[in-house]
Amino acid sequence: MDNSPSYDEHYDLGYQPSPSSVDQTDHSLAETSTSGDSFMYRRTNSETSAYSESVDDSSYSGEASPWFYPNVKSNPLSLTRLGLKQYNKNASDDKLEDHKAVDSELEMMKERFAKLLLGEDMSGSGKGVCTAVTISNSITNLYATVFGQNLRLEPLNPEKKAMWKREMNCLLSVCDYMVELIPISQNLQEGAQVELMESRPRSDLYINLPALQKLDAMLIEVLDSFQDTEFWYAEKGSMSSNSTRTGSFRRVVVQRNEEKWWLPIPCVPPGGLSEKARKLLKHKRDSCNQIHKAAMAINSSILAEMEIPDSYMSTLPKSGKACLGDSIYHYMCTTDKFSPDQLLDCLDIATELEALILADRVEASMYTWRRKACMSNSKSSWIMVKDLMSETEWNDKNYVLAERAECLLFCLKQRYPELSQTSLDTCKIQCNRDVGQAVLESYSRVLESLAFNIVAWIEDVICVDRSARNQDK
Numbered sequence: 001m002d003n004s005p006s007y008d009e010h011y012d013l014g015y016q017p018s019p020s021s022v023d024q025t026d027h028s029l030a031e032t033s034t035s036g037d038s039f040m041y042r043r044t045n046s047e048t049s050a051y052s053e054s055v056d057d058s059s060y061s062g063e064a065s066p067w068f069y070p071n072v073k074s075n076p077l078s079l080t081r082l083g084l085k086q087y088n089k090n091a092s093d094d095k096l097e098d099h100k101a102v103d104s105e106l107e108m109m110k111e112r113f114a115k116l117l118l119g120e121d122m123s124g125s126g127k128g129v130c131t132a133v134t135i136s137n138s139i140t141n142l143y144a145t146v147f148g149q150n151l152r153l154e155p156l157n158p159e160k161k162a163m164w165k166r167e168m169n170c171l172l173s174v175c176d177y178m179v180e181l182i183p184i185s186q187n188l189q190e191g192a193q194v195e196l197m198e199s200r201p202r203s204d205l206y207i208n209l210p211a212l213q214k215l216d217a218m219l220i221e222v223l224d225s226f227q228d229t230e231f232w233y234a235e236k237g238s239m240s241s242n243s244t245r246t247g248s249f250r251r252v253v254v255q256r257n258e259e260k261w262w263l264p265i266p267c268v269p270p271g272g273l274s275e276k277a278r279k280l281l282k283h284k285r286d287s288c289n290q291i292h293k294a295a296m297a298i299n300s301s302i303l304a305e306m307e308i309p310d311s312y313m314s315t316l317p318k319s320g321k322a323c324l325g326d327s328i329y330h331y332m333c334t335t336d337k338f339s340p341d342q343l344l345d346c347l348d349i350a351t352e353l354e355a356l357i358l359a360d361r362v363e364a365s366m367y368t369w370r371r372k373a374c375m376s377n378s379k380s381s382w383i384m385v386k387d388l389m390s391e392t393e394w395n396d397k398n399y400v401l402a403e404r405a406e407c408l409l410f411c412l413k414q415r416y417p418e419l420s421q422t423s424l425d426t427c428k429i430q431c432n433r434d435v436g437q438a439v440l441e442s443y444s445r446v447l448e449s450l451a452f453n454i455v456a457w458i459e460d461v462i463c464v465d466r467s468a469r470n471q472d473k
Contacts, residue, residue, distance in 0.1 A: 105166075112138065112170065132438035135171060136429060139439070142167050143446035152233045152264050153226040153457050161220065168216075171439070175209055178202050178436050204305075205436050208298050212443050215291050219450050222284055230277045231461050233264040266461045272469040278462075285458040292451035296417065299444035302437055309431040312424055313367070320365035320372075320401060338404045340411040355416045359409060360423045366405035367424075373398040418452060 119128020120137065128134070146164045150156065156164075179199040187193050200206075273281070321329040331343055349355050373396055413419055421429075432438055 109170070112167070130433055132432050132435045133430065135174070135435060136432075136438040136442040138171055139168070139442040139446060142171070143449070147446075147450055147453075150223075151262070151457075152266075153223070153229070153231075153454070153461065155224045155227060156220065164220075172209070172213075172443075174435060175202075175205050175439055178205055202436055204302075204440065208302070208440050208444075211294070212298065212440070212447060215295055215447050215451075216443075218291055219288070219447065219454065222288060222454060225284070230273050231266050231268050231464070234267050263460075266457075266464045268461070268465050268468050270468070272465040273461075278465060281458055281462060285455055285462070288451050288454045288458070292417075292448060292455060295444045295448035295451060299441060299448055302441045302444065303425050303428060306428040306432055306434070306437055306441075308367070308424070309427050311431065312427045313371070316364055316368045316371065318368070320368045320405070323361045323365035323368060324405075325361075332401060332404050332408075338407070340404075340408040343408060344411060344415060349416075352416060352419065355412060356420055356422070359412055359419060362405050362409045362412065363422055363424050366402050366409065369398040369402035369405065373402065 115122075116131065116134050116138070118124060119130065119134050121128030129137075142164065146156075146160045178201070180202050181197040181199055183195050184198045185193055186196055272278070317323055324332070328343070328347075331346075332338065347358070349358065429438075429441060432441075
């Protein structure tokens with residue numbers, strides 16, 4: 001029997017292996033390392049070699065070492081069996097983590113897909129909502145999940161940002177298969193001309209969806225830009241007017257309405273922000289204002305294209321006077337030159353709730369008068385009613401009142417751009433059956449909300465900065 005020491009004993013005694021044994025080790029390790037390439041989320045080499053030590057450039061030998069050897073100060077080829085076991089253990093842990101990440105995402109996508117198919121009716125009895133409403137609710141709920149807890153100017157959490165992009169891509173992928181057929185003429189080789197139907201992307205999706213995706217990327221970029229800012233936040237009640245941050249004296253100046261008690265309080269240094277930071281903040285506010293207007297315009301156009309549900313028309317009163325009340329109705333009827341701005345000034349609206357109630361009443365009166373203008377016709381479809389409105393003469397009192405109500409509603413929404421959706425808008429969304437319109441409406445609505453919030457948060461910081469500068473004067 002050969003009494004020569006074993007391979008492990010040589011390593012324990014500090015024996016340097018021969019080149020042939022090193023080649024065998026190289027081959028076995030290479031097979032081990034390449035087995036993880038099939039996983040989707042493979043860790044980098046620097047992450048797998050967590051047990052390595054930092055070295056200087058002078059410690060390396062002149063020969064290039066294989067990529068899988070740990071960086072040690074002595075000999076880069078001195079790898080003990082304990083090191084091999086540790087390496088294999090780390091690799092298996094990484095694979096297990098990758099498996100868990102893939103499985104969790106797969107289960108989440110299965111849940112989303114099941115809710116879309118079942119129409120949010122998990123009993124499977126067929127009582128769920130239509131696909132358009134399901135997608136609209138999914139986009140709304142995703143926005144609440146990702147941005148619901150984001151109440152300050154700071155970069156979005158990387159996990160939530162990845163979740164927003166991943167799930168929005170899945171929800172918007174349905175638009176890739178929505179087409180419209182248009183007739184085209186094609187000449188055959190024999191000289192005959194035939195008409196064919198050619199499919200192309202829907203015009204509303206082709207125009208609005210890329211614009212919304214661009215606005216989405218711009219808003220995320222604005223949030224990501226708020227790093228290493230001169231201002232910071234403190235929870236309400238957690239800091240006094242004089243607070244300390246990183247060892248220097250700071251000041252908190254806040255005047256916030258009690259209705260927004262949950263929002264964190266912005267804080268600025270003594271004397272306010274620097275001139276550069278102030279200009280940059282105002283520039284971002286103006287950019288988000290433009291994004292808000294663009295998203296609101298797209299949302300309004302999509303809502304205007306949606307059909308008015310019969311359930312809404314059936315709830316309208318018989319007269320527009322019953323909707324508006326005597327004072328507003330009297331002003332709209334007796335004035336020769338109707339001024340909606342003057343009427344709104346006389347009403348003295350104090351809160352957003354009052355503005356929303358007035359918007360509902362004006363909108364209901366507008367459609368009541370339009371319906372009465374076409375009452376002499378027996379056509380009940382609202383699409384036909386709209387066609388008949390173009391044939392109605394201007395001397396019709398109901399038609400004139402409907403036009404004035406539309407002008408009043410437009411001015412009201414301009415004066416209160418943050419106004420919530422009216423009863424008609426909500427009814428349109430709930431009764432909508434067009435999946436493309438549902439995607440555009442919900443996507444533009446959540447982007448409009450995000451842009452409005454960012455503008456409000458920037459205004460809070462600017463207000464605090466202005467107060468701080470005024471106190472130092």
